[in-house]
Structures are given as structure tokens and as C-alpha cells.
Amino acid sequence: MAxxxxxxxxxxxxxxxxxxxxxxxxxxxxxxxxxxxxRWGPPLAGAAVAASFLVPRGGWAAALALPWLALVVTVVPVxxxxxxxxxxxxVVVTARSVALLFLPIGAGWLVLSRxxxxxxxxxxxxxxxxxxxxxxxxxxxxxxMAVTVGVLRDAWPRLSRAPVLGAVVGTPLLAxxxxxSPGLELVGATTLAAALTVFSIVLLAAARRLASxxxxxxxxxxxxxxxxxxVYAVGEFAGRSFLSIARxxxxxxxxxxxxxxxxxxxxxxxNAGRERxxxxxxxxxxxxGSA
Numbered sequence: 001m002a003x004x005x006x007x008x009x010x011x012x013x014x015x016x017x018x019x020x021x022x023x024x025x026x027x028x029x030x031x032x033x034x035x036x037x038x039r040w041g042p043p044l045a046g047a048a049v050a051a052s053f054l055v056p057r058g059g060w061a062a063a064l065a066l067p068w069l070a071l072v073v074t075v076v077p078v079x080x081x082x083x084x085x086x087x088x089x090x091v092v093v094t095a096r097s098v099a100l101l102f103l104p105i106g107a108g109w110l111v112l113s114r115x116x117x118x119x120x121x122x123x124x125x126x127x128x129x130x131x132x133x134x135x136x137x138x139x140x141x142x143x144x145m146a147v148t149v150g151v152l153r154d155a156w157p158r159l160s161r162a163p164v165l166g167a168v169v170g171t172p173l174l175a176x177x178x179x180x181s182p183g184l185e186l187v188g189a190t191t192l193a194a195a196l197t198v199f200s201i202v203l204l205a206a207a208r209r210l211a212s213x214x215x216x217x218x219x220x221x222x223x224x225x226x227x228x229x230x231v232y233a234v235g236e237f238a239g240r241s242f243l244s245i246a247r248x249x250x251x252x253x254x255x256x257x258x259x260x261x262x263x264x265x266x267x268x269x270x271n272a273g274r275e276r277x278x279x280x281x282x283x284x285x286x287x288x289g290s291a
Contacts, residue, residue, distance in 0.1 A: 005125075005249075006246070006249045006250055006253065006254075007125050007128055007129060007132065007249045007253065008053055008128070010132060010249065010253045010254065010257050011110075011128060011131060011132050011135070012049065012050055012053065013257055013261070014106075014132075014135040014136065014140070015042075015045065015046035015049045015050075015068055015135075016046045016047075016049075016050060017261070018135075018140055018257075018260050018261060018264060019042065019046075019103070019135065019139065019140070020042040020043065020046065021264045021265075021268065022099075022139070022140055022143040022144075022260075022264055023038075023042065024268075025143070025147060025264060025267055025268055026096060026099070026143045026146060026147065031075050031078050031100070032074055032075065033074055033077075037071070037074065041071045041074075042071065044067070045067040045068040045070075045071040046068065048064045048065070048067045048068065049064070049065055049067075049068045049110070051064050052064035052065045052114045053114075057113070057114055057115065057116035058115065058116055059115070061114035061115065061116075062111050062112075062114045062115035062116075064114070065107075065110050065111045065113075065114040066111060068107050068110065069104065069107040069108060069110070069111050072103040072104045072107045073104045073107075075100045075103065075104075076100070076101065076104060078097075078100065079096075079097040079098070079099075079100035079101045080097070080101075082096060082097040083097045083098075091149055091160060091161045091164050091165075092146050092149055092150045094164055094165075094168065095142045095143070095145045095146035095149065095164045095167075095168075096142075096143070096146045098142055098168050099138065099139045099140075099141075099142035099143045099146065100139070102134045102135075102138030102139045102142065102171065103134070103135070103138070103139040105134045105138070106130075106131045106132075106133070106134030106135040106138060106139065107131070109127060109128075109130040109131035109134065110128070110131040112127055113127040113128040113131055120179060122179075125249075126178070129249075130175060130178075132253065133171070133174070133175055134171070134175070136253075136256050136257065136260060137167070137171050137174070137192060137256070138167075138171045140260040140264075141167055141171075141196065141199075141222075141256075141260070142164070142167055142168070142171075143264075144199075144203075144218070144260065144263045144264065144267070145163055145164050145167060145199055146164075147267050148199070148202055148203055148206050148263075148267075149161075149163075149164060149202065151206055151209075152202055152205060152206055152209075160202060162195070162198050163195040163196065163198045163199035163202065164195075165195075166191055166192065166194055166195025166196075166198070167192060167195045167196070167199075169191055170188050170189075170190075170191035170192030170193075170194075170195055171188075171192060172188075173187060173188030173191060173192075174188030174189050174191075174192055174229075174233075175188070176188065177189070177233075182233075182236045182237040183237060185233050185236055185237070186233045186234060186236070186237045188233075189226075189229050189230050189232070189233035190230060190233070192226065192229070193226035193227070193229055193230045196222045196223070196225075196226045197223065197226065199219075199222065200219035200220075200222050200223050201219075203215055203216075203218060203219040203222075203263065204216060204219045207219065207266070210266075210270050212266045212269070212270060214262045214263070214265055214266030214269065215262070215263060215266040215267070215270075217258075217262040217266075218258075218259045218260075218261075218262035218263035218266060219259075220259075221255045221256065221258045221259030221262060222255070222256065222259040224251075224255045225251075225252050225253075225255030225256040225259060228243065228248065228251055228252040228255070229248075229252055231243060232248055232252070
């Protein structure tokens, strides 16, 4: 690996493990235009992303990252179709579709990072961190929310909607704040942290309902990760460095990555158990198409 750092390792966890797992859990193969693409696309494109980190930034590295971008762009029509058919009336549809829309944004920033580009004057590791942000805070968090809310929204309808809307708004707001304004960054970080705090409460309820230690660990990791994100944003706003980028990657990044991993594995195990009992965890909402 050309630059074997914590940020690179954390990012690779997404295309190699977490995104394929989330796509399998969240949507059937019809989310992709071809069935063979659903089966072979994620592992092959993920392997190409890993290979892109074995060479220095530049044309070859960007070319190896391009298949990942090409793959995830194919889910955009499905995501837009879900929003068109149901709008924002169904919170699970909202979470699923916006999650899929965030994924190509993260992949685009990945290509820019591997190319060595400096969009808007940003340099590394900010460019790669933006790719990390949209893969983890965007796609993976909203994917977990979709599955969790699908189980508990009947019991907690109002509480289930709040974290999804907060993540939908907070994720791009935080990215825009990092680009344009420390004040906007603080608002975005606070919004996203509040959303994930509420979601962690919902996730803990699901963990208790399903007796799942993995879901409980996931909730605790998200709480820790977003607390650190707010501390970092406050420091940026106040002009004081409470946490460096390196420390954020080591603690905030690792906490969010583990939160996603524990949550996805927890729901995958729970889904397998319910499939054996013919009671799926989440079913496709009416009007959402085959996705």
C-alpha cells in the first residue's frame, strides 16, 4: 500500500466488507440492472479499489478506483425510482433511497483522491475523508437505519422518523460545512450527532428485543464516534484543535467503522434466524419496486 495509514485501512473496510454486506441485507439483487452484476460486481470492484491503494496516486490508481464508481452509479435509478414512487412519506424508503444516492458521491471523491486531485483546493487526507464520510456516515448509517426502523417503527413511529431525517440532512450539511464554514460544520456535526444518538436508542431497543449483543455494541460505538465528531467541530469553530485529523481517524473513524460492522453483522445474523422461522426482518415497502 502506497500510504498505509489508518484512514486508508478504514476506507477499504467499506468496499471490501461493509458495503457488499449492507447491499445484501438492504436490497435484493434487482437493485443492480443485471443479476450477474449484483453477484460479481461488488467483490471485483472492491478488489480493484484495494489494488488502487497499492500504487501511488495518479492515473493508474484512479483507473483502478473507477470500476467502484461505475458499479455504484448503477443503483441511482433504483434510488430515484423509490423516491419518485413514495417520496418522503415512508421513512424506510427514504433511508434506503438516500443511502443509495450517497454511495456514488463517496465513490466520486474516492476517484479524486486516488487521482491526486485537489478539488476546491482541498488536499489529502481531506479528499479521502470525504469519501469515507459519504460511505460511512451516509450510506452505511442510513442502511442500518432503514433495517432498524423497519423493525421498530410501528412501536416508535415518531422516534423512528427523527434519526433518518437527521442523517439525511446532517450528512451533506457536515460535508458542506467542512468546505465552506466552521459554523455550518458545527451545525452539521450536531445534527448528525443528534440523529445518531436517537438512532442508538432505537438500536439498543432492537438489541434488547432480539437479545443481540452485536446491536448493543453497534449503538455504543456510534455514540462514542459522534461525541468525538462534535468535539472536533467545536474545536474547529472555536479555532482550537481539540482533536487532530490523525486522532479523529484513530478514534472517531474506528468507532464508526466498528458501529457499522457490528450493526450489519448483528442484523445479518438476526435476518438469518428469522428467515429460518419464515419471518423476515424487513420487507420491501409497497410501491418501492423490486428494490
